[in-house]
Amino acid sequence: MRLRLVRQNTNFDFFSRWRLWLGLSALLIVVSFASFLLQGLNYGIDFRGGTTIRTESTEPVDVGTYRAALETLALGDVSISEVFDPTFGPDQNVAMIRIQAQEGEEAVTATLIEEVGVALQAVDPGLKLPFASVESVGPKVSGELIQTAAIAVVLAIAAVLIYIWLRFEWQFAVGAVVALVHDVILTIGIFSELQIKFDLAIIAALLTIVGYSLNDTVVVFDRVRENLIKYKSKDLNEVLNISINETLSRTFMTSATTLLALIALFVLGGDVIRGFVFAMIWGVIVGTYSSIFVASAILLWLGVKRDWSKPTDTTGNQFGNIDA
Structure with a gap:
C-alpha cells in the first residue's frame, strides 16, 4: 500500500470563496507593512556593522x-x-x-x-x-549590503516575471509575481513582528523561497494550460479547480517532505542556522498557500484569452508554437 497524504481524484472547490482568500492575503500584507514601518527589522551584524x-x-x-x-x-x-x-x-x-x-x-x-x-x-x-x-x-558597508540584498530580491522577482511571461500568457505572469511578492512580504513581516535576527542568511532564504514558490506555481500553471485546451467548453474557474486538484497530491507531498527535513534542522541544527531554517519553514507554508489561493485566484480575476481558432497542438505560449 502506498502512502497518500491526499486521496486520488479529489474534487475540492478552491474558488467558491476566492475573494476571501485574496482579502486575507491583502490583510496580512498590510499587517506586515505596518509591523515593518512601526518596529522595523532586528538586523544582524551583517547589516548593522x-x-x-x-x-x-x-x-x-x-x-x-x-x-x-x-x-x-x-x-x-x-x-x-x-x-x-x-x-x-x-x-x-x-x-x-x-x-x-x-x-x-x-x-x-x-x-x-x-x-x-x-x-x-x-x-x-x-x-x-x-x-x-x-x-x-562599519555602518557604511552594512548599509551597502542592505541595498545590495534588496536589489537581489527585486531582480529575482523581475526575472521570474519575464520568464513566466515568455512561457505563458501575461495573466499567468502577473499571478505568479503577485504570489512571489506576497511570500516575500509575509516572510519579512513575520521577522519584523517576532523580531527574529535578520541577516544575509535570511536574504538567501528569501531567494530560495522565491524559487520554491515559483516551482509550485509553474506546476499548477502547466496543468492549467493543458486543461484549457482539453476542456474548451468549461469555465475558467472549473478548469482551475480541476488543475489544482490534479496536482494537489504532488504539491502536498513535496511540501510535507521538505518540511520534515526543515523541522529536523530547526530542532537539531543549533542557533547558527535556526533563523535561516525558520524562514524556509515559513516560506514553504506560505509558498504552498500562495500557489493555490493567490496565483490562481489572480489568474481567475484577470481571466485568460481563449482563442480556439488556432490549432489545438499549440503550447499556449503568446509567441506561438514555441517548445516550452
Missing part, C-alpha cells in the same frame, strides 16, 4: 561555554560558531565570534577586545592570545 574575531585554542571549542562567558559583558548581538580553517592545520580548534557594533562606536574597541580575550581564556585556558584575526565591518 560589527567585529568578527577568529580564535584558536589547544582544546576543543565549546560554543555554549564561550557564549555564557561573553553574556556577562553585555555585548548585544553575539554570534559564535566553530569553523574549519585549513590555514590552522589538521588539529585545529577554531571559532568565529561576531559582535555587533557598540552604540556610539564604529567598531568594537581594542579595550573591549581585550576583555573578550580575558573572559574566554577564563573558561578555555588553551585559548591563544592575541586572537588569530580581528576584522570590523
Whole structure:
C-alpha cells in the first residue's frame, strides 16, 4: 500500500470563496507593512556593522561555554560558531565570534577586545592570545549590503516575471509575481513582528523561497494550460479547480517532505542556522498557500484569452508554437 497524504481524484472547490482568500492575503500584507514601518527589522551584524574575531585554542571549542562567558559583558548581538580553517592545520580548534557594533562606536574597541580575550581564556585556558584575526565591518558597508540584498530580491522577482511571461500568457505572469511578492512580504513581516535576527542568511532564504514558490506555481500553471485546451467548453474557474486538484497530491507531498527535513534542522541544527531554517519553514507554508489561493485566484480575476481558432497542438505560449 502506498502512502497518500491526499486521496486520488479529489474534487475540492478552491474558488467558491476566492475573494476571501485574496482579502486575507491583502490583510496580512498590510499587517506586515505596518509591523515593518512601526518596529522595523532586528538586523544582524551583517547589516548593522560589527567585529568578527577568529580564535584558536589547544582544546576543543565549546560554543555554549564561550557564549555564557561573553553574556556577562553585555555585548548585544553575539554570534559564535566553530569553523574549519585549513590555514590552522589538521588539529585545529577554531571559532568565529561576531559582535555587533557598540552604540556610539564604529567598531568594537581594542579595550573591549581585550576583555573578550580575558573572559574566554577564563573558561578555555588553551585559548591563544592575541586572537588569530580581528576584522570590523562599519555602518557604511552594512548599509551597502542592505541595498545590495534588496536589489537581489527585486531582480529575482523581475526575472521570474519575464520568464513566466515568455512561457505563458501575461495573466499567468502577473499571478505568479503577485504570489512571489506576497511570500516575500509575509516572510519579512513575520521577522519584523517576532523580531527574529535578520541577516544575509535570511536574504538567501528569501531567494530560495522565491524559487520554491515559483516551482509550485509553474506546476499548477502547466496543468492549467493543458486543461484549457482539453476542456474548451468549461469555465475558467472549473478548469482551475480541476488543475489544482490534479496536482494537489504532488504539491502536498513535496511540501510535507521538505518540511520534515526543515523541522529536523530547526530542532537539531543549533542557533547558527535556526533563523535561516525558520524562514524556509515559513516560506514553504506560505509558498504552498500562495500557489493555490493567490496565483490562481489572480489568474481567475484577470481571466485568460481563449482563442480556439488556432490549432489545438499549440503550447499556449503568446509567441506561438514555441517548445516550452
